[in-house]
Amino acid sequence: MAKEVSEEEKRVEEFEPLIVAFCCNWCSYAGADLAGTSRFEYPPNMRIIRVMCTGRIDPTFVLEALSMGADGVLVAGCHPGDCHYQKGNYMMEKRFSYIKRAVESIGIEPDRVRLEWISASEGGKFAALVREMTEQVRQLGPSPFRLTHDPK
Amino acid sequence: MKEEPRVGVFICHCGVNIGGVVNVPETTEYAKKLPYVAYAEHNLYTCSEAGLAAIKKAIEEYNLNRVVVASCTPRTHEPLFRSACQEAGLNPYLFEMANIRDQCSWVHVHEPERATAKAKDLVRMAVAKAALLEPQIEPEVEVRDTSLVIGAGIAGMTAALSMANQGFKVYLIEREKEPGGIVRKLYKLYPTLVDSSEVVDPLIEAAGSHKNIEFMSSTTLKEISGYVGNFDAVLTSPDGDKEVKVGTIIVACGALNYRPPMGLYQYEVYDKVITQEELDGILRRGNLGKPERIVMIQCVGARKGEIRPSELEAFPRSDTAELLRKILRARKEEGWPYCSRICCMNAIKNAILVKEQSPRTDVVILFGDLRVYKEYEDFYRKARDLEVRFIRHVEEAPPEITQTPDGRLEVMAYDSLSGLEVKFPADWVALSTPLRPRRGEVMHARMLKIPIGTDGFLMEAHLKLRPVDTNVDGIFIAGTVSGPKDVSESIISAKAAAARASILMGNRKVRAEAITAVVDEDLCIGCGLCEEICPYGAPRIENQKSEIREILCRGCGSCAAECPRRAITMRHFGDHQVLAQVKALLIPESLEEVGS
Numbered sequence: 001m002a003k004e005v006s007e008e009e010k011r012v013e014e015f016e017p018l019i020v021a022f023c024c025n026w027c028s029y030a031g032a033d034l035a036g037t038s039r040f041e042y043p044p045n046m047r048i049i050r051v052m053c054t055g056r057i058d059p060t061f062v063l064e065a066l067s068m069g070a071d072g073v074l075v076a077g078c079h080p081g082d083c084h085y086q087k088g089n090y091m092m093e094k095r096f097s098y099i100k101r102a103v104e105s106i107g108i109e110p111d112r113v114r115l116e117w118i119s120a121s122e123g124g125k126f127a128a129l130v131r132e133m134t135e136q137v138r139q140l141g142p143s144p145f146r147l148t149h150d151p152k
Numbered sequence: 153m154k155e156e157p158r159v160g161v162f163i164c165h166c167g168v169n170i171g172g173v174v175n176v177p178e179t180t181e182y183a184k185k186l187p188y189v190a191y192a193e194h195n196l197y198t199c200s201e202a203g204l205a206a207i208k209k210a211i212e213e214y215n216l217n218r219v220v221v222a223s224c225t226p227r228t229h230e231p232l233f234r235s236a237c238q239e240a241g242l243n244p245y246l247f248e249m250a251n252i253r254d255q256c257s258w259v260h261v262h263e264p265e266r267a268t269a270k271a272k273d274l275v276r277m278a279v280a281k282a283a284l285l286e287p288q289i290e291p292e293v294e295v296r297d298t299s300l301v302i303g304a305g306i307a308g309m310t311a312a313l314s315m316a317n318q319g320f321k322v323y324l325i326e327r328e329k330e331p332g333g334i335v336r337k338l339y340k341l342y343p344t345l346v347d348s349s350e351v352v353d354p355l356i357e358a359a360g361s362h363k364n365i366e367f368m369s370s371t372t373l374k375e376i377s378g379y380v381g382n383f384d385a386v387l388t389s390p391d392g393d394k395e396v397k398v399g400t401i402i403v404a405c406g407a408l409n410y411r412p413p414m415g416l417y418q419y420e421v422y423d424k425v426i427t428q429e430e431l432d433g434i435l436r437r438g439n440l441g442k443p444e445r446i447v448m449i450q451c452v453g454a455r456k457g458e459i460r461p462s463e464l465e466a467f468p469r470s471d472t473a474e475l476l477r478k479i480l481r482a483r484k485e486e487g488w489p490y491c492s493r494i495c496c497m498n499a500i501k502n503a504i505l506v507k508e509q510s511p512r513t514d515v516v517i518l519f520g521d522l523r524v525y526k527e528y529e530d531f532y533r534k535a536r537d538l539e540v541r542f543i544r545h546v547e548e549a550p551p552e553i554t555q556t557p558d559g560r561l562e563v564m565a566y567d568s569l570s571g572l573e574v575k576f577p578a579d580w581v582a583l584s585t586p587l588r589p590r591r592g593e594v595m596h597a598r599m600l601k602i603p604i605g606t607d608g609f610l611m612e613a614h615l616k617l618r619p620v621d622t623n624v625d626g627i628f629i630a631g632t633v634s635g636p637k638d639v640s641e642s643i644i645s646a647k648a649a650a651a652r653a654s655i656l657m658g659n660r661k662v663r664a665e666a667i668t669a670v671v672d673e674d675l676c677i678g679c680g681l682c683e684e685i686c687p688y689g690a691p692r693i694e695n696q697k698s699e700i701r702e703i704l705c706r707g708c709g710s711c712a713a714e715c716p717r718r719a720i721t722m723r724h725f726g727d728h729q730v731l732a733q734v735k736a737l738l739i740p741e742s743l744e745e746v747g748s
Contacts, residue, residue: 018737018738020734020737020738025227029225029227030227032254032255033225033227033251033254033255035254035255035259036225036253036254036255036256036258036259037254037258039258039259039261040259041259041260041261041262042259042260043260043263044256044259044260044263044266044267044269044270047270047273047274047277047737048251048255049277049730049733049734050226051709051725051730052667052707052708052709052725053708053709053710055708055709055710055713056708056709056710056712056713056722056725057713058712058713058727058730059713060727060731061727061730061731061734064731064734064735065734065738068734068735068738068739069738069739070734070737070738081603084623084708085687085706085708085710086601086603086687087687087710088708088709088710091685091710091713091714095713127259
């Protein structure tokens, strides 16, 4: 007998989340490139926007992306101590705690936003992160702000 | 009036690298229908001669004022495409890339349809940003043809002479009374066994008498300001302060010959337990006598302990100095994991010298690992021929030193081959200690804003591609300040650093970063937050308004994100440009509004 699939499970299975990633040029973007060079496969649910440093990432970038319907937002930068500009990632980390609070206050699950450190040599870690985060956001379901776009 | 964007889109097959997964013709057709796109084509290799020619031709033919290339990563290919734009008369900053290979076709090999959809998204996002791009200018900076070399050891003197011989004025400073650094204190150098004085003395002589070198002993760097080509340094010595104006700086302030703490391997407990440096002194003075046996122990205070990533993550967010103090503190507690490269050869050198002075002395080298690279292998064989005994001990159980009732030393270790305990009565025990970073370097690094690596040494800009550059333009590193090196390696790095500095000074000018931050004076309230957070000291508050000195700005954009009045715009990565990409992705139909 075929296993009964609940409406909820079906919704989770069919839903393809769309995740916006802000990556710093020197570490995380390079890590994403290395995932490619190494041919590490990951689901095509993320779109990367390159900035020079995570220090550049204004909290409004994250909030705007969510308000426009992104199902998740990733901010990825250099490991602490590795910032190309010495301390941009520390500034981002400080900001991130209030980004989380702001996200929660507008009624979005804070787990939809993540801050991760990925070095230029961590292609495998990047691919694993995309896989993991895609699943995590899939479980959360579509963003309440989702408008039209479908990455299928 | 702003000209209407006319974007040309060039989509690359990259052979089968992209075209084998992403439907490139379909993506090109899609691009043609996007707003602002005046022209789109696909190429087998956009980076080829033919591909670049196609870009240039299309710029002219279709009067394009923006170019998007969808291909590989901007980290490798942006400069190439930018210069193609420039050759066609377009400002190179009116160019944008979509990465549909490294971040699309290569990672979604088994999902061609979704990969194609993603490629379309990425192209649309790039077009949205391209439409908003503005021309940027790389400011040109004058470079003074003078250099400051910090440290007059073998590396510093070599670098200073190399630049002085090319006609550049060099200020060479040394914190000690005498130049020569660590090498001057050594007896003989491996693998040639020449007296160190044969290498150092001619350098001291040449550097001291060169008309282009101003040598200052007992002098240290007190203050530094400025930027590439225009550094103002305040030097301090017992005679007072002196200001020098230089175009480049070479940091060559060396490393520390590590002295073990009291009690480590009974050092300073038994007076016959000495360091290799002290044995070197005994050999130099020729008062070794005729000892029956000398035991050497390798890796004393090296290759032990490790920095755990969690430790690093727990480091403070404040400034570099605090980070460095923590690194140094962690080192003290956990050991120093790196290999110092030179200690094995130093031990073998001293073993050979002992055999020369006293052939009947039994020399035993206890090691966990022996590293004798390149031609040094011959030196190791020479020691074996002289019957120096190399015994590998079990790494987890370091040798133990005790004193026998008759006052001699006894070294006990576990032989890793037999697994058995071995005991050596010994007249002397020599400890091979590593080169370690100096605390003084920490201060230099902090002042000069050069990052420090996890081993505590100054960090190069790129381990392989830029080994003597630092992250600060115009400042270079030579010798052991960036990690243990032997004499020949120090000289190589010194000559490399001098060559890098000479390129700048010879050209007399350098192009600076165009992607910098700019302040809108009307919005700025002069709160000073940007001044506080900038790691490069670029913003300056004057008359209650912030002004960002372009030439100091490195373009991270942190000030733009932090500014409470949103008065700071990051060129090429402006709020509107980044958000246009976000919007183009999430609300595709919004692209129409971008240019308006």
